[in-house]
Every structure is written in structure tokens, then in C-alpha cells.
Amino acid sequence: MLLAVVFGTQIINAALPAARPVGPGPVAAPGTAIPVGNGAYVYPPQGWVAQAAGSAAVRLTKGSVELYVRTDLTGDPATMLDTYVRQVLETAASQLTVTTPAPIPLAPGTPALRSAYVGTFDGISQTMEGQLTALVLQGRPILFDAWAIQGQLSAAANELDRMIATVEVR
Numbered sequence: 001m002l003l004a005v006v007f008g009t010q011i012i013n014a015a016l017p018a019a020r021p022v023g024p025g026p027v028a029a030p031g032t033a034i035p036v037g038n039g040a041y042v043y044p045p046q047g048w049v050a051q052a053a054g055s056a057a058v059r060l061t062k063g064s065v066e067l068y069v070r071t072d073l074t075g076d077p078a079t080m081l082d083t084y085v086r087q088v089l090e091t092a093a094s095q096l097t098v099t100t101p102a103p104i105p106l107a108p109g110t111p112a113l114r115s116a117y118v119g120t121f122d123g124i125s126q127t128m129e130g131q132l133t134a135l136v137l138q139g140r141p142i143l144f145d146a147w148a149i150q151g152q153l154s155a156a157a158n159e160l161d162r163m164i165a166t167v168e169v170r
Contacts, residue, residue, distance in 0.1 A: 036057065038140050044159075068145045071142055080141055088145075089119070092121050129147065132144065
């Protein structure tokens with residue numbers, strides 16, 4: 001099963017074009033800002049490791065959960081979600097179900113939408129689940145894609161929500 005998780009995340013990671021491998025990187029100390037690009041920073045809780053970075057993206061890992069953060073998409077949250085699903089997820093999936101985007105509460109004036117997905121991806125024997133969150137913070141589009149083997153993503157839900165709620169633009 002561990003081989004499927006490792007191999008499976010490599011397949012999905014290959015579909016994410018903006019990041020380049022740099023690690024595993026250092027374990028992020030709680031409260032330490034990790035640059036994403038375009039002036040955006042995330043604050044991972046204890047135990048998250050920076051696995052890849054690019055000029056407009058970062059990938060963080062904790063156990064079997066992966067979080068990919070991008071700042072290179074354009075448009076409002078609905079446009080970002082649609083573009084990401086079509087250009088990244090659908091091209092790597094042999095089966096994919098995505099929920100209708102729903103608003104999530106963040107800071108006033110920060111439009112944000114969230115969708116969940118479940119799918120089977122080429123080369124992965126297990127079903128994967130994910131959560132997409134798109135927001136525009138101070139005019140900058142930011143997309144979060146968190147995923148894991150189905151049934152394992154919920155263990156990191158609070159930490160993922162905290163990273164999304166505390167993202168900042170400098």
C-alpha cells in the first residue's frame with residue numbers, strides 16, 4: 001500500500017507543471033513563512049515538509065497528504081477552479097468526480113470557493129480524494145490542491161484550513 005501512495009503521488013505530481021523538485025526540503029517550523037510566489041506565503045503547521053518549489057508554486061507534504069499551492073493561475077475563484085480541473089486533474093484522471101464549487105468564509109473582501117474531488121488517476125491503483133480551494137487575496141489569485149488516498153485527507157483538514165486562512169500576500 002505504501003508503494004501505491006508513493007508511486008501514486010509521483011504520477012499526480014508529474015501532472016503539476018509549475019513546481020520543480022528541490023527536496024525533500026526542511027521541515028517547516030510552526031509560524032515560518034514558506035514563499036509560494038507572486039508575493040504569497042503560507043504558514044504550515046508543525047511537521048509539514050517543503051517537497052518542491054517553483055517561481056509560482058510550492059508543494060508541501062505531511063505523511064500521505066500532499067498540498068500543492070499555485071499562484072500562476074488567473075481570474076476569479078470559479079475560473080481558477082475550472083481551469084485547474086480541466087488542465088490538470090482531467091488530463092491525469094481516468095475517472096473524476098468534482099463537486100460544485102461552494103463559497104467558504106475567509107477574511108472580508110477575500111472571495112473564495114471550494115470543491116472536492118474523487119478520482120482514479122493513471123498509474124495509481126487506489127482512489128484519490130482531494131480538496132481544491134481558490135481565492136483572490138489582495139488581487140492575487142491563489143489555488144490550493146490538497147490530496148491523499150481516499151479516506152486519509154480528513155486527518156489533515158484542520159491544518160489545511162488553517163494554512164488557507166492564514167495565507168498572506170506581502
